[in-house]
Amino acid sequence: MIEILNKGLLTLPVTVSRHLLERFGVPTGGPADPFLCILANRLVENPDGACALEASLMLPGLVFHRACFAAIAGFSAEVFLKRGQDAIPFPLNRTVLIEAGDELLPAPIKAGMRAYIAVSGGIERKGFRAGKLTEGTVLAIGESSPRRILHIPELPFPAPKEKAEIRVIPGVQESAFSREGKETFYASEYSYTPESSRMGIRLKGEAVSFRPGCDGNIISEGMLAGDIQITPSGQPILMLSDCPTTGGYTKIAHAITADIPLAAQLRPGARIRFRQVSVADAHIALRRLIIKLDPCVREAPRQGD
């Protein structure tokens, strides 16, 4: 069992996205950065889809009531484990052997927006709703017998910077926009506003103009993570994993799957540009990313005693 002592800013149990309930309006959910979550799970020899904790901007404080293996996948944070009277460093991107009673101390995430905490055997999740965790929440952990201490010497994707380029495929409603509108979208820089969440990133910049006769509204239709809607005010929203299953605004473009993790790791204030690619290029980019995941998790050299 693990028990939350300090919930941080937003800590959620996340598991692979579900698709079978979309027709009933249930969002696919899942980790905002699926690849980093997979790496956290692999560090404790869990299946890729095991439930892990997603922490935003701040790692939560929690106590492990049982010995297990744990790992935090993230870009940068100084994390400590309280064991008795000692504070032991908890390195990121490495399996850590946990003793019953060990306490993970809350810590700010210094680069990227989100980090993932995986525990060997996976974290229990009741039903399909990712309920927000609060102080006192107790989560069961599954049985497992990992043997190895693993680490990731170098993450396969660099920490996001202030400026990012997101590759996109032309949107299903591209024809709803004027030629100038499309030029504006691809030529300008948009800033990530604080009114963003796991549902979507609200961007602000030069307004995208519509073709005469279009006002940004459509008959509602299916919506997916990565979709970039332009609202009637001309501002883009990039949808993330908790987006509703349907939406009624025009979609100018769709972020490619390989770049959704990058979007999910940007912070308010970041500046984003969009670049158009083909579906074939997007699939090549995704394959390259997936191929990089396997070799990056390695057996860790034993630390000196």
Next chain:
Amino acid sequence: MGAPAEILPHGDHAVDIVFEDRISIEINSRVLALAEAVSAHMPQGVIGCIPAYRTLTVEYDPMRISYGQICLFLRGMLGAESVPARGRLIRIPVVYGGEFGPDLEAVARAAGLSEREAAERHFMREYHVYMIGFMPGFPYLGGLDPAIACPRRSTPRLRVEAGSVGIAGLQTGIYPEASPGGWNIIGRTPLKLFDDEKLSLLSAGDRVSFVPIDREAYDRITQAEALKK
């Protein structure tokens, strides 16, 4: 058979099958029949689909099926559409007006009707469930009497209670959970529209009729619903 459907890439992991750009039961039924057919076959790599008014979004894993293969599969499905079965008829009890339907008065006034007449216009019709979306279990119902059609509120409410029945344009819908919302709220149902285990009370393609009830019946049904758990 209506106009041919178009297949468009919806990003790099989905395709949209797009029918005529208007709201009609006939078009929606084609979408739903296609959704049935796709779900029944689900070839390797197809992971889900979202039927909506006039579009079907089919998601795939590009590492398991190529864009070309998915398009080929869907073209095959388009040729083999069947006529969908007539949807189930589901009756939804509603308390109209008062604290449960704070916008009924304004809707009635705009239509030049009494509150009772406006409510009658609402429950005298049978509705088609075009899709479930926006939040788990939220049905988009079409077929509203144009006399009581009404644009969304200019300022959305910060909180609309669970079970609230609303009107927006020519649509009517029911909020399964409390949420912010801009629809005009004319009544409330004691039924649970979404349950984590039993899932959505309604499915796209169902038919819905509303039955007016009083507050006493509302409380009784609320109690019965709680016992079902």
